[in-house]
Amino acid sequence: MTLIMRTGLLKTHSSTVSLITRVLDAVTVLLCGALAYYLRFGFDGWLVPLDYTVLIVIGSLLVAILFPLFGVYHSWRARGLFAPAARVFAAWFLVFSALLALLVLAKQGTDFSRLWMAAWAGIGALSLMGVRMGVFAVLRALRRRGYNRRDVVVVGTGSAARELIRQTNEYAWAGFRVAAVFEVEPGTRAPDGVELKPLDELPAYLDCTEVDEVWLAVPLEQGARLRAVLEALRCSTANVRYVPDLFGLYLLNHGVSEILGQPMIDLSTSPMEGPNRLLKAIEDRVLAGLILLLVSPLMVVIAIGVKLGSPGPVLFRQRRLGWDGRPFEVWKFRTMKVHEEPDGHVTQACRDDPRVTRFGAFLRRTSLDELPQFFNVLKGDMSIVGPRPHAIEHNEEFKHVVDRYMLRHKVKPGITGWAQVNGWRGEIDTVDKIHKRIEHDLYYIENWSLAFDLKIIGLTLFSGFVHRNAY
Numbered sequence: 081m082t083l084i085m086r087t088g089l090l091k092t093h094s095s096t097v098s099l100i101t102r103v104l105d106a107v108t109v110l111l112c113g114a115l116a117y118y119l120r121f122g123f124d125g126w127l128v129p130l131d132y133t134v135l136i137v138i139g140s141l142l143v144a145i146l147f148p149l150f151g152v153y154h155s156w157r158a159r160g161l162f163a164p165a166a167r168v169f170a171a172w173f174l175v176f177s178a179l180l181a182l183l184v185l186a187k188q189g190t191d192f193s194r195l196w197m198a199a200w201a202g203i204g205a206l207s208l209m210g211v212r213m214g215v216f217a218v219l220r221a222l223r224r225r226g227y228n229r230r231d232v233v234v235v236g237t238g239s240a241a242r243e244l245i246r247q248t249n250e251y252a253w254a255g256f257r258v259a260a261v262f263e264v265e266p267g268t269r270a271p272d273g274v275e276l277k278p279l280d281e282l283p284a285y286l287d288c289t290e291v292d293e294v295w296l297a298v299p300l301e302q303g304a305r306l307r308a309v310l311e312a313l314r315c316s317t318a319n320v321r322y323v324p325d326l327f328g329l330y331l332l333n334h335g336v337s338e339i340l341g342q343p344m345i346d347l348s349t350s351p352m353e354g355p356n357r358l359l360k361a362i363e364d365r366v367l368a369g370l371i372l373l374l375v376s377p378l379m380v381v382i383a384i385g386v387k388l389g390s391p392g393p394v395l396f397r398q399r400r401l402g403w404d405g406r407p408f409e410v411w412k413f414r415t416m417k418v419h420e421e422p423d424g425h426v427t428q429a430c431r432d433d434p435r436v437t438r439f440g441a442f443l444r445r446t447s448l449d450e451l452p453q454f455f456n457v458l459k460g461d462m463s464i465v466g467p468r469p470h471a472i473e474h475n476e477e478f479k480h481v482v483d484r485y486m487l488r489h490k491v492k493p494g495i496t497g498w499a500q501v502n503g504w505r506g507e508i509d510t511v512d513k514i515h516k517r518i519e520h521d522l523y524y525i526e527n528w529s530l531a532f533d534l535k536i537i538g539l540t541l542f543s544g545f546v547h548r549n550a551y
Contacts, residue, residue: 098153101153101212101215102144104215105208106141106144108204108207108211109204110140111207112203112204113128113132113135113136113139113200113204116196117132119199120193120196120199121193131191131192132196135183135192136200138179139175139176139179139200139204142178142179143175146171146174146178147168147171147175150167150355151167152167152168152171164212164216165531166530168208168212169208169209169531170359172204172208176201176204177362229255230256230292231257231290231292231293232248232293232295233258233259233262233285233286233291233294233295234258234261234262234295235261235264235294235296235298235309236263236264236296236297236298236299236323237261237264237276238298238299240297241323244297244323258274259289259291260285260289261276261277262281262285263276263279264298264305264309265305279309282309282312283312283316286318287315291316292318292319293321295321295323296309296321296323297323298322306322349490350404350491351526352403352490352491352528360463360492361460364463364464365458368457368458369458371454372455372458375454378451379452382413382451385439386413386414386439386440388439389439389440390418390437390440392414392417393414393418395411395413396413396416398410398471399471399472400470400472401470401472401475401493402469402489402492402493403489403490403493405489408456408461409461410456410461410462412449412450412453413440413448413452414440414449415436415441415443415444415449416433416436416440462492462493462494463492463494463495464494464495464496464533465494465496465497465524465533465536465537466492466494467488467489467491467493467521468494468497468499468505468517469493478514481511481514482514482515482518484518484522485518488518488521488525491528496536496540497520497524497536498536499517499520499524505517524536
């Protein structure tokens, strides 16, 4: 009885944990608004002026109303530590944008200190992420000690079942424990360290054992047995989840969607749908606009240098494939002498390429030739972060060499990317190089988040501009 009470304590009160987190978020926004005021205007008593107090309260109410719409309070039991922090950062960014829009519509945007608004936004973002990571860390520590644990029954012995059991044991902090494994076909080999139970004992086991989840990891070739398994579960109150054995298939952002009222398993989809698409567009436009304002004097100097270096246009234009394989025209500062290429053929730049001008070699080594692509970002053809766009002729060549090559077009191409900051850039003269580049591109698409984008941008600023493969 003690063990049941211990493991079920937080499980029974999971809605209470969510409620506490919501209250903490609202209170955090209130306190951060007041702290930002004291930092801006100094401490002169505890009272904040009425107009600032009203705005702070409105911000707190917006958090209470809008945060649930962004999935901030969904369960993050099986996700990494930084996932909830990244989600709350994005939600706070959009909530604060809504607050600024309300001020503009009310024609009160000039009535409040801009420095105070900026301080509130920054302190609020850090504090909300800190609250989320603190709550998550506490729950994670409790789960490691057996609290808030969910007992799981796995039905199946195939590759999907083995992987589930392995990950459940490896990631104990997620709070799942495999209580039993049932075989679908008699005589199958049991996963290492696991005792198999016959399927006909499943109903009796569920009647006498407290189980939270039943994971059906039935291989595709045993799909006919699924009906018998579901029949055995008809009286169970546990959550039943089907885990199709898809390890042999090409997957990208796999999940489940409902279309025309029918559930469909997603094998290959873009992460840029719904709120993610809007968030990515805001990120691209805001950052691209700020960067162009900062580097515009430098771009004028580069344009003059290109013009003086050799006759020809300042910009190099080339058709490349973008999102969903749609062609667009990419812009770069011209780094080569004007020359003709045979139709349907594009020669990659190589080390000591005689076509590259002296000034162009400097631009390529420092990646400054890519600066005009921020205009491509403003146009909507590219993103700041994403797989690098290849020439159409190279696409035609590589898609027959690398499996899943065209899946990199599930997002907009980028000025920088996960492959580039890991050193996979420059000339592609071996099959291994293109395989590694595509492997990193698909990893980025599969794991996309705003936090991941910001990480790549940071790595680019500190180490991504100059590289031995940039020539």
